[in-house]
Amino acid sequence: MTQSDGTHSGSDAGHMVNGQMVTVDGTPLKASLKRAERKRTLIAFLLVAPLLTYLLISFIFPIGQMMWRSVDNPQVVTTLPKTLEALDDWDGEGLPDEPVFEALAEELAIASANRTVGQLAVRLNYEISAARGALMRTSRSVEDFEPPYKEDFLDAHRLWNDPAFYRIIKREGNPLTASYYIAAFDGTYNEDGEVVLQDENRRIYIDLFIRTFAMSLGITLITLLLGFPISFLMASLPMRHANLLMIFVLLPFWTSLLVRTTSWIVLLQQQGVINELLIALGFIGDDGRLGMIYNMTGTIIAMTHILLPFMVLPLYSVMKTIPPSYVRAAKSLGATPWTAFWRVYVPQTLPGIGAGAVLVFIISIGYYITPALVGGQSGQMISNLIAHHMQTSLNWGLAAALGSVLLISVLILYWVYNRLVGADSLKLG
Amino acid sequence: MENENPGEVFVAFDRVQKSYDGEELVVKDLNLAISKGEFLTMLGPSGSGKTTCLMMLAGFETATYGDILLDGQAINNIPPHKRGIGMVFQNYALFPHMTIGENLSFPLEVRGMDKSEREAKVMNALAMVQMEAFAGRRPAQLSGGQQQRVALARALVFEPELVLMDEPLGALDKNLREHMQYEIKHLHEKLGITVVYVTHDQTEALTMSDRIAVFDDGRIQQLASPADLYERPENAFVAQFIGENNRMQGEVESIEGDFAQVRLDDGSMVKALKVCVSEVGDKTTLSLRPERALVVKGDAQYANMFDATVKELIYLGDHIRSRVSVCGRDDFIMKVPNSSDHHSMRVGQSVRIGWSEHDCRALDAT
Numbered sequence: 001m002t003q004s005d006g007t008h009s010g011s012d013a014g015h016m017v018n019g020q021m022v023t024v025d026g027t028p029l030k031a032s033l034k035r036a037e038r039k040r041t042l043i044a045f046l047l048v049a050p051l052l053t054y055l056l057i058s059f060i061f062p063i064g065q066m067m068w069r070s071v072d073n074p075q076v077v078t079t080l081p082k083t084l085e086a087l088d089d090w091d092g093e094g095l096p097d098e099p100v101f102e103a104l105a106e107e108l109a110i111a112s113a114n115r116t117v118g119q120l121a122v123r124l125n126y127e128i129s130a131a132r133g134a135l136m137r138t139s140r141s142v143e144d145f146e147p148p149y150k151e152d153f154l155d156a157h158r159l160w161n162d163p164a165f166y167r168i169i170k171r172e173g174n175p176l177t178a179s180y181y182i183a184a185f186d187g188t189y190n191e192d193g194e195v196v197l198q199d200e201n202r203r204i205y206i207d208l209f210i211r212t213f214a215m216s217l218g219i220t221l222i223t224l225l226l227g228f229p230i231s232f233l234m235a236s237l238p239m240r241h242a243n244l245l246m247i248f249v250l251l252p253f254w255t256s257l258l259v260r261t262t263s264w265i266v267l268l269q270q271q272g273v274i275n276e277l278l279i280a281l282g283f284i285g286d287d288g289r290l291g292m293i294y295n296m297t298g299t300i301i302a303m304t305h306i307l308l309p310f311m312v313l314p315l316y317s318v319m320k321t322i323p324p325s326y327v328r329a330a331k332s333l334g335a336t337p338w339t340a341f342w343r344v345y346v347p348q349t350l351p352g353i354g355a356g357a358v359l360v361f362i363i364s365i366g367y368y369i370t371p372a373l374v375g376g377q378s379g380q381m382i383s384n385l386i387a388h389h390m391q392t393s394l395n396w397g398l399a400a401a402l403g404s405v406l407l408i409s410v411l412i413l414y415w416v417y418n419r420l421v422g423a424d425s426l427k428l429g
Numbered sequence: 430m431e432n433e434n435p436g437e438v439f440v441a442f443d444r445v446q447k448s449y450d451g452e453e454l455v456v457k458d459l460n461l462a463i464s465k466g467e468f469l470t471m472l473g474p475s476g477s478g479k480t481t482c483l484m485m486l487a488g489f490e491t492a493t494y495g496d497i498l499l500d501g502q503a504i505n506n507i508p509p510h511k512r513g514i515g516m517v518f519q520n521y522a523l524f525p526h527m528t529i530g531e532n533l534s535f536p537l538e539v540r541g542m543d544k545s546e547r548e549a550k551v552m553n554a555l556a557m558v559q560m561e562a563f564a565g566r567r568p569a570q571l572s573g574g575q576q577q578r579v580a581l582a583r584a585l586v587f588e589p590e591l592v593l594m595d596e597p598l599g600a601l602d603k604n605l606r607e608h609m610q611y612e613i614k615h616l617h618e619k620l621g622i623t624v625v626y627v628t629h630d631q632t633e634a635l636t637m638s639d640r641i642a643v644f645d646d647g648r649i650q651q652l653a654s655p656a657d658l659y660e661r662p663e664n665a666f667v668a669q670f671i672g673e674n675n676r677m678q679g680e681v682e683s684i685e686g687d688f689a690q691v692r693l694d695d696g697s698m699v700k701a702l703k704v705c706v707s708e709v710g711d712k713t714t715l716s717l718r719p720e721r722a723l724v725v726k727g728d729a730q731y732a733n734m735f736d737a738t739v740k741e742l743i744y745l746g747d748h749i750r751s752r753v754s755v756c757g758r759d760d761f762i763m764k765v766p767n768s769s770d771h772h773s774m775r776v777g778q779s780v781r782i783g784w785s786e787h788d789c790r791a792l793d794a795t
């Protein structure tokens with residue numbers, strides 16, 4: 001009797017009401033579960049909250065700012081609103097009519113008074129190189145202009161005689177612009193306002209992107225070639241020896257970047273250790289000193305050294321989990337050592353190779369300090385140019401556009417990797 | 430296979446020694462001959478050297494001294510992939526990045542077999558272990574037992590004459606393990622292959638083997654058929670390792686032909702079969718299987734009869750496991766058959782027990 005009672009209430013405990021599982025007292029099972037889990041969810045959230053806040057403030061927000069800056073275009077809209085309105089009636093052919101110049105005179109005078117004309121001049125100068133001079137010179141004398149203003153303007157600077165200048169003002173009279181991105185891909189506007197490639201001798205960025213990608217790819221391949229055997233050795237050695245080797249691999253991590261780079265300079269420069277040694281051994285003559293630094297070779301050598309641990313660590317952690325019985329099994333099945341290695345061992349290291357390659361590639365694509373120190377002219381990467389636009393030319397919009405292109409291409413690469421290999425197979429140690 | 434002869438030596442270890450560090454021997458002077466078609470099990474506790482022997486035979490370890498012969502040829506210097514020995518590993522070692530079909534096809538592929546022939550052989554081998562339906566799956570999608578069958582099929586698909594198995598059933602649960610034991614045994618009988626099997630599970634060894642080599646401390650302690658090993662252990666280690674036994678320490682008092690009178694530590698005298706003792710005064714361990722110690726009924730007579738006190742009774746269905754105090758020992762185990770009169774025993778009661786001198790073996794002292 002007791003037995004059957006027990007069974008009865010047991011089957012009753014989880015009964016269905018309106019197609020929903022409910023608990024004994026009739027609350028839906030899902031709601032009950034949610035309540036029971038609420039505390040745990042709250043604790044989990046509290047645990048991640050500090051980092052989340054930090055990331056929001058220091059990472060997500062600045063990246064958002066950067067991407068916003070790459071399209072933000074407030075200068076013309078805020079300084080010349082009436083001029084833009086007047087330009088709406090202009091057909092784009094020949095010079096605009098008097099109302100445009102009237103508005104222009106008024107707004108330039110205001111801009112000159114509250115010192116916003118400088119920003120406008122810099123912004124328009126990105127689009128046409130004489131704009132800065134035209135605006136600055138005109139703004140100094142615009143107070144004295146008399147109606148009809150058109151003639152005064154035409155006399156003030158030759159650029160006011162160029163219809164293209166008005167087209168540019170009209171085009172950039174939008175709060176958002178694509179011109180930074182167009183510039184980042186070596187594009188420009190032609191006479192008809194269409195986007196075309198720059199003249200061949202003025203193209204910089206596409207080549208630099210290609211060079212950056214090619215160098216990163218090369219560095220990734222070299223770190224893989226150098227890192228695979230050492231990881232393999234470490235994974236097969238007993239713990240004590242493996243740890244010693246690991247220390248050597250990690251040494252680059254523990255030395256200051258500047259010290260490492262300086263030592264590369266000492267080794268690689270024209271009068272450096274390697275060149276002197278090669279001459280002393282008679283391999284090269286005194287006039288045949290190798291240029292191994294302040295060029296692409298120098299950047300690749302130094303960056304390979306710095307990024308090697310990022311390849312070795314994931315490789316090692318994956319290889320350590322591969323039991324020796326797989327290769328043994330392959331051999332017992334008749335595979336030669338090479339076939340066993342290539343067909344059985346290497347495929348199982350793919351998650352490590354993938355993780356290492358993605359890490360090294362992504363880090364090197366945005367690498368700045370080493371190319372800046374040992375890159376010379378031919379070893380520069382895209383990040384050096386971004387830094388140039390932020391620090392020297394102060395074209396933040398272009399810097400932001402270049403940075404966004406870099407960011408987006410990394411995300412695309414990651415997406416491709418995810419489609420091909422699966423990101424959940426990444427093993428980062 | 431025309432000159433198939435069951436007595437023919439197929440695998441031989443000839444005075445093989447193995448050391449890893451140059452200081453200690455893991456395998457000490459191993460001599461072992463395995464006939465064609467035999468199922469030989471290397472049984473022993475971990476660290477006894479049995480797996481090392483298997484690895485030397487497979488070619489993954491080199492013998493420090495001595496020869497290993499396969500079909501009369503020394504194979505010490507032949508690399509593993511040229512030995513043509515099938516092997517089943519403890520963790521199955523199925524290649525995780527290949528399907529079951531590709532796993533089985535691998536040994537045929539590296540032998541340069543063409544595609545149609547490969548496919549036929551793969552399906553054949555899978556059918557042998559009832560796994561045809563799984564050819565397209567990955568190892569991770571299979572249960573432990575299924576992986577085990579596939580590993581077995583892979584070791585057999587290239588038709589090796591010798592198959593090594595390194596604790597292949599260690600990771601399976603009890604029911605599945607027992608089932609697979611029979612399956613492997615039947616495959617062995619059907620294919621006529623020679624199997625060298627390593628395990629630390631004595632039941633497994635007793636179930637499957639033609640002969641068992643009991644390993645301890647780098648030596649074969651005894652090489653015999655399962656029945657011999659259980660009935661006639663040659664030393665105290667084997668007696669203890671295979672099945673259950675009562676051990677009693679004592680000293681030889683006198684010797685009469687094949688039997689010895691042994692004085693136990695508490696002074697009682699036991700007549701036992703002389704196995705490892707040769708003269709009066711030798712220290713010895715007496716070994717007696719629990720099921721050979723009997724409750725004396727009526728006026729039955731045994732060479733050894735003692736008064737015992739029942740300490741504990743455990744009801745196990747077919748027999749009552751009884752712990753009694755006798756000859757100064759508290760841990761003497763008897764298996765009393767569950768006959769209609771078993772109720773006569775009570776804890777604390779005195780019973781008269783006895784055993785034949787043929788069932789009690791005087792082994793080496795340990």
